Amino acid sequence: MYIISDEKCLLLYAVNIIINNATSIDQHVALNLISGIQKQREVTGQEAFFVQTTGLSAFDGNTNWPFGQIKNTDNVYDWEKQSKDTYVVRDVDRFVIEETKKAGITGFLVFPPMLHGRSDGAWNQHSPQLPALIKASIQNKQVYKFNENREAPLAHVSDIASFYGLLLEAIQRSDAIPTGERGCYFLASHVVQWSDIMDQLATNLHNRGLVATESTQIWPSDEMAAQSVGVPVKFAYSMWNASYVHLYDKLLHRIRRIVLPMDSQPESSL
Numbered sequence: 001m002y003i004i005s006d007e008k009c010l011l012l013y014a015v016n017i018i019i020n021n022a023t024s025i026d027q028h029v030a031l032n033l034i035s036g037i038q039k040q041r042e043v044t045g046q047e048a049f050f051v052q053t054t055g056l057s058a059f060d061g062n063t064n065w066p067f068g069q070i071k072n073t074d075n076v077y078d079w080e081k082q083s084k085d086t087y088v089v090r091d092v093d094r095f096v097i098e099e100t101k102k103a104g105i106t107g108f109l110v111f112p113p114m115l116h117g118r119s120d121g122a123w124n125q126h127s128p129q130l131p132a133l134i135k136a137s138i139q140n141k142q143v144y145k146f147n148e149n150r151e152a153p154l155a156h157v158s159d160i161a162s163f164y165g166l167l168l169e170a171i172q173r174s175d176a177i178p179t180g181e182r183g184c185y186f187l188a189s190h191v192v193q194w195s196d197i198m199d200q201l202a203t204n205l206h207n208r209g210l211v212a213t214e215s216t217q218i219w220p221s222d223e224m225a226a227q228s229v230g231v232p233v234k235f236a237y238s239m240w241n242a243s244y245v246h247l248y249d250k251l252l253h254r255i256r257r258i259v260l261p262m263d264s265q266p267e268s269s270l
Helices: 007-012 027-044 077-083 086-104 128-142 158-172 195-206 222-229 233-242 251-259
Strands: 017-020 048-055 104-110 115-116 151-156 185-188 190-193
Touching: 017 027, 017 158, 017 233, 027 048, 027 086, 027 115, 048 086, 077 086, 086 104, 086 128, 104 190, 115 128, 115 158, 128 222, 151 195, 185 195, 222 233
Parallel strands: 017 048, 048 104, 104 185, 115 151
Antiparallel strands: 151 190
16 A cells, blocks of 8 residues: 555556646655656666645735735745745645755646535545634634635636646646746636625525524634634635736647647637
8 A cells, every 4th residue: 555655656667747636735745756766767768757736825915925926927936035034835835836846846836726616536525614604604604704804716626727737738748837946827717705705604594594694794703714614724724815916818729739639729708
């Protein structure tokens, strides 16, 4: 039996492309995967690729992101490196870029937003964010929201799955796509006001008799919010009330233009 950070597993199965969807906050896991695929590259002589799935919370004002507006065409790595306030996701992002470069591996950073929709995969079929809100609302018999009404960048799970497929195809074709310090991909496709999400949640839960009222209320305290959804206060804000700025402007459409061959480009944008 092998665990995710087992280098021997990578060598045994001759792996030369890794997509790390397991964690964006554990350098140890990333390092073992990078080390294993580096050894595989040395044995086979084949080029190796490491895709780190990270998070848009790296650019959230709640995590002390100091630079405000950012686009995936900016030098994201440099900005994360210059960030004075440490945050675990930014730390792991920098670590992955530096370690893949040091190991001679082609690296990518992929930044999904909050996902909606049901996947047809074998494991988690829902993003944890919306189910956590539903569970907290049922337990509290009330739908709570944060005081500031911000926009939630979103993408459907099928679009995210399609992106990874397109990225793998681009890698296998040896397409000239951005990699390393420039290989950062933001996957948000649209935005919704958090107040709209919570209002709809309150209405639907009330119709099912699961909360006392169909109106929403402000969380009585940050501590109650964090305890209800089961994360530290900082993560509660980043996951359910993030303050991203203009990083979602038809990004999936831009990414399709990067990773799809020109003769396969869709005519309409997202």
